[in-house]
Amino acid sequence: MNRVMYIKAATCISPQHSYDAEMFLAPPVSSDTGRLYVLDQDYRKYISPVAIRRMSRLLKMSITAGMQCLADANVQPDAIITGTGRGSVSDMEHFLHDMIEFKEEALNPTYFIQSTYNSVNGWLALQTKCTSYNQTYVHRGLSLELALLDAQLTLSEVDGTQNVLVGGFDEMTDYYHFVKNKVGYWKQEQINSLELLKHNDTTGTIGGEGSSFFVLSNDNDNDNATTAITAIQTLHKPTVEELQTAVLSLLTKNGLTANDIDVLLSGMNGNSGFKAFNDAMANMLPGSAIAAFKHLCGDFDTATGFGLWLANYMIAKQTLPELAIIKQGTSKAIKHILLFNQTIAGDASLMLLEQSL
Amino acid sequence: MEDFKVTLKQQIIDSLNLQGMKPEEIDDNAPLFGEGLGLDSIDSLELMVLLERNYGIKIEDAREGRKVLTSVQSMADYIQQNRKI
Known part of the structure; x- marks a missing residue:
């Protein structure tokens, strides 16, 4: 399928x-x-x-x-x-x-x-x-x-x-x-x-x-899509360990390793309660660039939409907007992005995006 | 009566959010629906709410409502004869 x-x-x-x-x-x-x-x-x-x-x-x-x-x-x-x-x-x-x-x-x-x-x-x-x-x-x-x-x-x-x-x-x-x-x-x-x-x-x-x-x-018939969403996962109020397990499992299922993720695009929102989760994500993906988006759009229930739009923009333009960068990565090209978001209530979502051209 | 019609037109503009329209641009006898102001069925419900809130008039007979909401003139006439507040 x-x-x-x-x-x-x-x-x-x-x-x-x-x-x-x-x-x-x-x-x-x-x-x-x-x-x-x-x-x-x-x-x-x-x-x-x-x-x-x-x-x-x-x-x-x-x-x-x-x-x-x-x-x-x-x-x-x-x-x-x-x-x-x-x-x-x-x-x-x-x-x-x-x-x-x-x-x-x-x-x-x-x-x-x-x-x-x-x-x-x-x-x-x-x-x-x-x-x-x-x-x-x-x-x-x-x-x-x-x-x-x-x-x-x-x-x-x-x-x-x-x-x-x-x-x-x-x-x-x-x-x-x-x-x-x-x-x-x-x-x-x-x-x-x-x-x-x-x-x-x-x-x-x-x-x-x-x-x-x-x-x-479901088909890039005209080759006009630069980005594909390859996986989506939601997590109900995960612990740090549960989040780490889910990330590893998601990467493995999609034939990837941590080294393949060029950018971790995070929905970090400045809340100290989520710092441990963001630190854990950064530690799991040491070579990835880290970017964020909620300081640009604010936090709201469907803020992931802005994140997804930004991820698509990054892959299409092959650029990381300076204002979004938290940490530079080792890779110049942007082929894989992991979009990670946490809601104010503590639920989390992971989305894997891939350059499709 | 003329002053009242200007007031009523302003209430219609506010109630239906007819942005940029002024009372003097609404003809007393022009049809409110279809041609004329071009209002629709949701607007007719909003006008019923206007009559109830501002004049205490509750129209429960649809045929009567259709007659009352023909034009600003017909609304003004009906309000003058039936207003409770």
Whole structure:
């Protein structure tokens, strides 16, 4: 069974200039407020004026990222599979606020309709007239990973070439940031976001948001995909030893050794509680370059989407952006990347990416 | 009545988030749905919410609702005769 997925296109709307990959980190965006906001784009390109007036930021950025990704790949999707940790939080907050204020009567339909987790998928299906498989995974910090696993299964079971649109999206609202501050999600000291990883002796991280979409195919028919996802694994609150075992097992299953990994792209988030895991990963891959991404996009449930977009960028461009580098490696070429992420709750995911050209 | 219609138009603009539109750009007698403002079925629900929240008017008969939501003029007339707040 072929479980390799080729990335035919990748689009990311994030706090950095990532929508136009040629502008990535030129200049870098930073923040001293403990959170990073998405850089809004011209959303009217793919959304009609009648529809856009009702949409939250999350809907606008996700539909635009999804549609742009399909346009870049120049394909009609055979399935739409997404992951979101929280869905349309701002619409849900509006709706719940109105329920209290208007005593559960005379509630606006728009906020209710669009507060559902699958509203992005619904809009994308309508826009593309895609009536085939459509699924949204809502599993907190592993939502995107589960969407990718579903895409992997879907693509491995079909005959012939198929293209699946896979995405991850989450927004950060003021209220959500406030509530999560009370349970210790965020750093209490004021830091510049680009300095986040230097502050790994205290708990907490910085908030972020974003929307990432990928057209994945089971066949690199036109040789236009530079990157392939060869393996995905999720781990429920692993110990350091369990993580190490999982990494070794993943490499072995894919015929690789630690020396083959050119870059370890880590979702380290500056939280002192995860330092032992990141140190263990670095020790397991002594020759690999180490890069990180959460100081660029902030931490949120589907931040791995930004990481996956960045990994694809690194392989396609054969470059490590200076701002992402934690440690240089021994290899000049970037053929294999291990994308490692830990959620705030302590779950972990591993993704193996390979240069496909 | 003229002042009231301007107020109602502004409420419609705010409720439906008709960005960039001003009250004077909405014709009193132009149809709200299809031609004219080009509103859709979700907008009709939002307008029902507007009537209930701002004027205490609850329309439960769909046919009556269709008549009331024909234009700004028909809405204004109905509100003047039936408002509870």
